[in-house]
Amino acid sequence: MAEDIQLEIVTPERYAVSESAQIVMAPGTLGEFGVLSGHTPFLTSLQIGKVHYKDSSGHEQVVFVSGGFAEALPDRVTILAESAERQEDIDYSRAKAAYERAQERLASQKEDIDYARARGAMQRALGRMEVSQGGGTH
Amino acid sequence: MASLQEVKSKINGVKKTKQITRAMNMVAASKLRGAQSAMEAFRPYAEKFAEVLGNIAGKAGDDVSPLLVEREEVNNVHAVLLTSDRGLCGGFNTNLIEKAEAFKEEQVSAGKNISFTNFGKKGRDWCRREKLTIVDEYIGVVGAKFGFNTASTSAQKLIDGFLNGDYDEVHIVYAQFLGMANQPPTVRQLLPIPVIGETGESESAADEEEQAYMAEHICEPSPDELLNTMLPRNIYIQLYNALLETSTSEHASRMRAMDNATKACDDMIDSLTLAYNKARQAEITMELMDIVGGAEALRG
Numbered sequence: 001m002a003e004d005i006q007l008e009i010v011t012p013e014r015y016a017v018s019e020s021a022q023i024v025m026a027p028g029t030l031g032e033f034g035v036l037s038g039h040t041p042f043l044t045s046l047q048i049g050k051v052h053y054k055d056s057s058g059h060e061q062v063v064f065v066s067g068g069f070a071e072a073l074p075d076r077v078t079i080l081a082e083s084a085e086r087q088e089d090i091d092y093s094r095a096k097a098a099y100e101r102a103q104e105r106l107a108s109q110k111e112d113i114d115y116a117r118a119r120g121a122m123q124r125a126l127g128r129m130e131v132s133q134g135g136g137t138h
Numbered sequence: 139m140a141s142l143q144e145v146k147s148k149i150n151g152v153k154k155t156k157q158i159t160r161a162m163n164m165v166a167a168s169k170l171r172g173a174q175s176a177m178e179a180f181r182p183y184a185e186k187f188a189e190v191l192g193n194i195a196g197k198a199g200d201d202v203s204p205l206l207v208e209r210e211e212v213n214n215v216h217a218v219l220l221t222s223d224r225g226l227c228g229g230f231n232t233n234l235i236e237k238a239e240a241f242k243e244e245q246v247s248a249g250k251n252i253s254f255t256n257f258g259k260k261g262r263d264w265c266r267r268e269k270l271t272i273v274d275e276y277i278g279v280v281g282a283k284f285g286f287n288t289a290s291t292s293a294q295k296l297i298d299g300f301l302n303g304d305y306d307e308v309h310i311v312y313a314q315f316l317g318m319a320n321q322p323p324t325v326r327q328l329l330p331i332p333v334i335g336e337t338g339e340s341e342s343a344a345d346e347e348e349q350a351y352m353a354e355h356i357c358e359p360s361p362d363e364l365l366n367t368m369l370p371r372n373i374y375i376q377l378y379n380a381l382l383e384t385s386t387s388e389h390a391s392r393m394r395a396m397d398n399a400t401k402a403c404d405d406m407i408d409s410l411t412l413a414y415n416k417a418r419q420a421e422i423t424m425e426l427m428d429i430v431g432g433a434e435a436l437r438g
Contacts, residue, residue, distance in 0.1 A: 010183045012286040012378060013176070030358050043190065044358040045367050069368070071190060071355075080187055082286060082371075 004056050005037040006076035009063060009084045016084035017063060021053040024077050026070050035072045042072040048123045050131050051079060062087050064131040066124050090132040099125035142421065145414040149407060156403035162226065163396035169281070170389035176283075177315070177382045184375055191368055197361040205297070205369045208330050209306040215245045215252045216273070216305035218296065218328070218377070220312040220384040221261035222281050227388055228395035230313065230321070231260040237323035238311045242270070253305070255296065257381065273299070280381060281388045289378035296377075297370050300329045312380040313387035319394070321387035326380075328373055 004020040024035045027049030035042075051063045068081035102122035106115070219238050221231045238261065245252045253271040256262040258280045265272050274295065279288055299305050308329040313321045357364055 010186060012180050012183045012375070014179050015182065028358060041355040042358070043194070043355045043364065045364055069187075069190060069364075071186075078186055080183060080190070082290065 003037045003075075005035065005039075007053055007079075008076065009051065009065065009079045009081060011081055011084050013083075016081070016086070020056045021061075021077075022056065022058065023054050025052040026077075026079065027051070027065075028070070035077050038074050039072045039077075041074075043069070045069050046079070046081065048120070048127050050127065051084075062131050064090060064128050066127070085128065085131070087131055090128050092129060092132040095125045095128035095132060099129060142414070142417050145410060145417060149410045149414060152403050152406045152410065156400055156407070159396045159399040159403060163393055163400060166227075166389045166393040166396060170386065170393055172283070173281075173382065173386040173389055177386055180379065180382060184379060187368075187371070187375060191365075191372060193355065194357070194361050194365050194368060197357070198365040202362045203366050203369050204301060205329060205373075206331050212306040213250055214305050214307075215250050216255065216296070216299065216308045217241060217252060218255045218257070218308065218310040218312075218380075219261040219265070220280055220310070220380055221256070221258035221264075222384075222388040223259040223277055224281070225260065226395060227392035228398075230388060230391035230395075231258075234311060234313055234323045235261060235264045237325060238264075241309065241311060241325050255292070257292075257384075281385050284381065286374070286378055289381055290371075290374040293374040293377040294370065296328065297373055305329070310377070310380055312384045313391075315383040315386045315390070318390050321383075321390060326376075328376060331369060331372065 004022055005024065007017060007019060007021040007024050008015070009017040022036075025032060026035070027047045028044040029047050030044070032049075033042075033044070046065060046068050048066050049064075051065050053061050053063075055061055064085045064087075065079060065081040066083045068079060070077060070079045099122060102118050102125060105118045106122065217238065219234070221234050225231065242252050251271075253273050254261075254265050255273050256265060256275040259277055262272065262275045262277070274292065276288075276292060296305075296308050300308055307327065309325055309327050311323065311325050314324045315321055
């Protein structure tokens with residue numbers, strides 16, 4: 001069995017995750033990628049989405065990240081995200097409310113709304129909802 | 139004797155003031171701890187970001203982003219002024235505003251237009267008094283709890299303004315937190331982004347060996363594109379950091395100011411008590427003399 005790698009998910013407000021993992025899957029802008037120990041140094045930007053990893057005891061964990069960057073080194077993966085939330089920290093009803101709000105705003109077709117922002121908000125809300133609802137499978 | 143009463147009530151008044159200043163001191167101390175821990179929580183992110191950014195910047199070509207390009211003609215300068223919402227924190231706001239004023243004078247005498255974004259009531263009030271252009275104002279951020287998104291939303295506005303050509307340069311005036319007794323007001327250029335590598339103090343954290351090692355990174359998408367997504371975030375980070383430092387400095391200043399005030403109250407109470415005792419003694423002596431004089435008169 002391959003050695004574990006150190007996974008660190010850092011946000012401006014706190015260390016969201018800092019533990020060892022067997023494998024880490026992250027949503028890169030050019031497609032999802034997986035990292036095992038011994039990975040070539042690699043740097044990419046991330047989409048809004050889910051980071052999956054297997055912790056050292058083999059349990060699958062999911063963390064929602066709202067974009068950012070990931071750096072993979074042979075022995076560790078560092079993810080810099082503007083926000084990161086574990087499954088159990090997500091408030092589903094709040095995410096759902098945010099999703100509906102964003103949808104409404106996009107549907108309202110008014111000229112003065114910021115489409116990019118509304119779409120970003122919708123994507124984040126969707127990601128949170130997915131992770132919250134047992135996003136372990138994919 | 140009326141003055142005895144007066145001194146007594148004066149002493150009581152000063153004691154009440156002392157209670158308040160001491161309470162404010164303790165409140166500031168506890169807020170300071172909160173602000174400092176927010177700063178500490180941010181450090182790992184900022185350091186890692188600076189490290190990655192430094193690497194990418196080395197690999198990407200020059201002038202990949204308009205955020206890096208110096209404008210040939212600078213007409214419109216924008217300043218972000220960070221002050222506190224509340225007073226009673228010593229010279230904190232005065233120092234920041236003095237710095238901002240000096241900066242303004244410098245720009246105006248060079249024939250440039252200046253506009254402001256204000257974080258904090260004190261700075262905004264100053265801008266209003268001086269009839270300066272205020273583009274945006276944010277109250278209730280500095281010194282309170284705020285998230286990264288507060289910084290990123292307002293920083294994005296600055297970036298948009300810069301890209302639109304509304305501003306040719308953006309500077310920030312904030313209180314650097316260098317320790318409990320040292321929070322110098324500082325002006326720093328945000329946009330265009332000064333040469334990367336000098337942006338953060340934390341750069342030295344990545345030693346040279348690591349730099350060489352990091353140089354072999356595979357990048358996805360290309361370094362140029364990555365840099366383009368990182369640069370705006372760099373501005374968010376700088377603003378967030380400035381907000382954190384200013385908040386921490388505010389609490390530290392207030393703590394010190396209130397500590398001094400409490401000490402001043404103690405001194406005043408001491409000297410007033412002395413005056414009170416003297417007055418009381420004088421009154422007793424007078425009464426005694428009256429009694430003695432009366433007794434003498436009866437006997438005589």
